[in-house]
Amino acid sequence: MSTADASTSGRPAARSDTGSLHRLVERYGSAVIAATLGLAVLAALADGVIAQAGVGIVVAVTAVAVAWAIRAAWRRRPTAGVAALVLFVPLTGLLVALRPSDAPAIERAARAVDVTVATLVVAAAVLVFEGARRLALSRRQTGDSPWATFTSPDPTPGDGRVALRIGAAGLLMVAAAMLLVALAPRGFAGVGTSWAGLLVLVALTVAAIVVAPALAAAAVVASRDRAERERALHRQAVAAHLHDSVLQTFALVQRRLDDPHEVRRLIRRQERELRDWLAGREQLWPDTLAGALREVVDEVEADLHVPIDLEVLGDCPVDAPVASLIDATREALRNAARHGDGAPIRVLVVADTATTEVYVRDEGPGFVLDRVPIARRGVRDAIVGRMAAVGGTATIDSELGSGTEVVLRLPPPKESTR
Amino acid sequence: MSAYRTRVVIVDDHAIFRAGVRAELAQACEIVGEAGDVAEALQVVRYCEPDVVLLDVHLPGGGAVAVLEGLEDVRRRPSVLALSVSDAAEDVVGVIRAGALGYVTKTIAGAALVEAIERTRDGDPVFGPRLAAYVLRAFSAEPPDEADDLDRLTPREREVLMHLARGYSYKQIAARLDISPRTVESHVSGVLRKLQLASRHEVSHWAARRGILDGADPVG
Numbered sequence: 121m122s123t124a125d126a127s128t129s130g131r132p133a134a135r136s137d138t139g140s141l142h143r144l145v146e147r148y149g150s151a152v153i154a155a156t157l158g159l160a161v162l163a164a165l166a167d168g169v170i171a172q173a174g175v176g177i178v179v180a181v182t183a184v185a186v187a188w189a190i191r192a193a194w195r196r197r198p199t200a201g202v203a204a205l206v207l208f209v210p211l212t213g214l215l216v217a218l219r220p221s222d223a224p225a226i227e228r229a230a231r232a233v234d235v236t237v238a239t240l241v242v243a244a245a246v247l248v249f250e251g252a253r254r255l256a257l258s259r260r261q262t263g264d265s266p267w268a269t270f271t272s273p274d275p276t277p278g279d280g281r282v283a284l285r286i287g288a289a290g291l292l293m294v295a296a297a298m299l300l301v302a303l304a305p306r307g308f309a310g311v312g313t314s315w316a317g318l319l320v321l322v323a324l325t326v327a328a329i330v331v332a333p334a335l336a337a338a339a340v341v342a343s344r345d346r347a348e349r350e351r352a353l354h355r356q357a358v359a360a361h362l363h364d365s366v367l368q369t370f371a372l373v374q375r376r377l378d379d380p381h382e383v384r385r386l387i388r389r390q391e392r393e394l395r396d397w398l399a400g401r402e403q404l405w406p407d408t409l410a411g412a413l414r415e416v417v418d419e420v421e422a423d424l425h426v427p428i429d430l431e432v433l434g435d436c437p438v439d440a441p442v443a444s445l446i447d448a449t450r451e452a453l454r455n456a457a458r459h460g461d462g463a464p465i466r467v468l469v470v471a472d473t474a475t476t477e478v479y480v481r482d483e484g485p486g487f488v489l490d491r492v493p494i495a496r497r498g499v500r501d502a503i504v505g506r507m508a509a510v511g512g513t514a515t516i517d518s519e520l521g522s523g524t525e526v527v528l529r530l531p532p533p534k535e536s537t538r
Numbered sequence: 539m540s541a542y543r544t545r546v547v548i549v550d551d552h553a554i555f556r557a558g559v560r561a562e563l564a565q566a567c568e569i570v571g572e573a574g575d576v577a578e579a580l581q582v583v584r585y586c587e588p589d590v591v592l593l594d595v596h597l598p599g600g601g602a603v604a605v606l607e608g609l610e611d612v613r614r615r616p617s618v619l620a621l622s623v624s625d626a627a628e629d630v631v632g633v634i635r636a637g638a639l640g641y642v643t644k645t646i647a648g649a650a651l652v653e654a655i656e657r658t659r660d661g662d663p664v665f666g667p668r669l670a671a672y673v674l675r676a677f678s679a680e681p682p683d684e685a686d687d688l689d690r691l692t693p694r695e696r697e698v699l700m701h702l703a704r705g706y707s708y709k710q711i712a713a714r715l716d717i718s719p720r721t722v723e724s725h726v727s728g729v730l731r732k733l734q735l736a737s738r739h740e741v742s743h744w745a746a747r748r749g750i751l752d753g754a755d756p757v758g
Contacts, residue, residue, distance in 0.1 A: 466705035
């Protein structure tokens with residue numbers, strides 16, 4: 121039933137060596153703490169108390185406190201034991217102060233306060249230790265740091281109780297510190313510091329315990345909110361894009377089911393567009409070679425119903441020679457689509473510092489160059505002529521039965537504009 | 539078709555797609571098993587001992603790379619042909635590095651898929667035009683003077699890859715370059731090895747430099 125038992129069984133068997141120390145503390149720690157506390161209290165009481173009147177009550181009260189603490193420790197609930205001591209020992213201190221004695225009243229009062237302060241400090245230390253132990257245990261599974269109890273936006277079950285315990289410990293420590301402050305003028309425990317210095321110390325402690333986790337928690341929450349906002353925006357952008365593209369195409373396809381050419385064209389265009397978008401290339405403007413060729417491919421595919429695969433290695437801006445290259449590519453594509461018997465066309469574009477090339481290849485029937493009809497030769501000349509006009513070359517490579525390839529080449533650019 | 543029917547396991551998380559491929563391959567291959575995620579794939583492959591695993595790149599449980607890594611200690615390791623709707627560069631580079639012999643997209647025609655499976659069974663790389671273009675893009679971004687040997691394609695390898703990207707078959711490339719088809723294959727295998735041999739660090743560095751990963755985890 122205790123959290124200690126639950127976490128013991130839930131913990132991985134083979135932890136580091138701190139694990140074994142941990143188990144030791146877990147098993148015997150509470151008993152040791154209770155015994156030490158009991159001895160400390162007895163020692164305090166023995167200081168001139170035993171022989172006095174009223175000693176029966178004092179011993180009885182202390183015995184009850186210690187017994188309760190030991191019993192609590194036995195049942196692995198050291199917190200209850202500490203609570204018992206916190207309740208009873210100040211009472212004992214009070215009794216010490218009130219007992220009939222020859223000593224001056226001021227001395228008796230001081231001794232009572234000493235006992236009380238000592239008890240409070242020890243109790244606070246035990247509570248902090250215990251709280252930290254449980255924090256470490258409860259956080260061990262999640263792999264977070266103990267501070268996550270305060271800073272985590274998603275608290276795990278049991279965090280509340282642990283936090284409460286740590287908070288109580290913090291309050292106890294503050295109380296102890298304030299008592300210390302009250303005693304400072306008479307130099308308790310050799311602390312001769314000034315009131316102001318102690319107050320600053322207390323304030324800093326409180327700030328560290330209370331304010332720092334709160335700030336950290338606020339930061340975590342803020343960053344989570346920001347991430348959520350970004351996610352929402354991103355989702356909106358994706359939704360908007362899919363709506364404008366894929367859903368739009370679906371609608372068009374459903375309306376054009378009677379026209380298989382058109383359906384295929386729509387699907388291929390959408391596929392290309394989606395692939396570009398997925399690859400982060402959605403900003404393809406026709407002012408670059410790649411963007412312009414994409415439009416050319418769409419256009420020829422739409423007009424002539426031939427599937428065209430475009431692969432681009434590198435890119436460059438469109439200047440006059442590149443514009444001619446694009447026009448020549450369009451011609452080559454139309455040519456291949458018209459005479460390739462519907463065979464797929466593959467376009468490879470290579471644009472880097474050394475070269476700008478376009479390969480247009482179809483797996484159509486091919487032809488023998490010498491026997492090309494005049495009309496086709498005209499188209500060919502248009503391609504070759506266009507390229508020659510800007511200092512480039514166009515070669516046509518064809519063979520009966522193994523397709524045709526047109527290779528368009530621009531000379532390397534003179535300046536580094538590309 | 540040869541008398542021996544290639545034993546194939548299909549790994550894909552879409553049952554409809556598996557059924558489609560199964561129907562397409564039924565004539566030419568013997569489909570000995572199917573799997574829908576990484577764990578299942580490893581189990582099925584161990585049990586069925588196929589010649590070829592047709593492997594989808596995006597799988598629940600770690601993806602194709604996890605399957606390829608899991609296959610490393612299989613007694614009779616099958617050849618792997620990656621098949622995916624994605625042609626993102628990091629997917630291509632990832633599966634090839636992890637040991638797949640080839641990569642084809644799901645739009646591939648049935649006959650071409652059968653041919654690719656048979657090539658894979660024989661241990662020959664399957665380099666489609668698209669994969670060739672990706673590899674070229676990856677290698678070409680490197681300034682030659684900065685690249686070490688692993689980072690560089692030989693002129694011949696580059697030439698072969700360029701022809702593949704232009705859409706030529708191995709046989710056509712052999713004829714055009716006046717070398718034997720076997721030599722073409724050995725050049726492609728050389729490129730494959732270069733992709734696979736580079737260390738993890740080198741490859742992620744390499745990929746980042748070329749803008750392939752673009753913030754994504756290095757695959758492989």
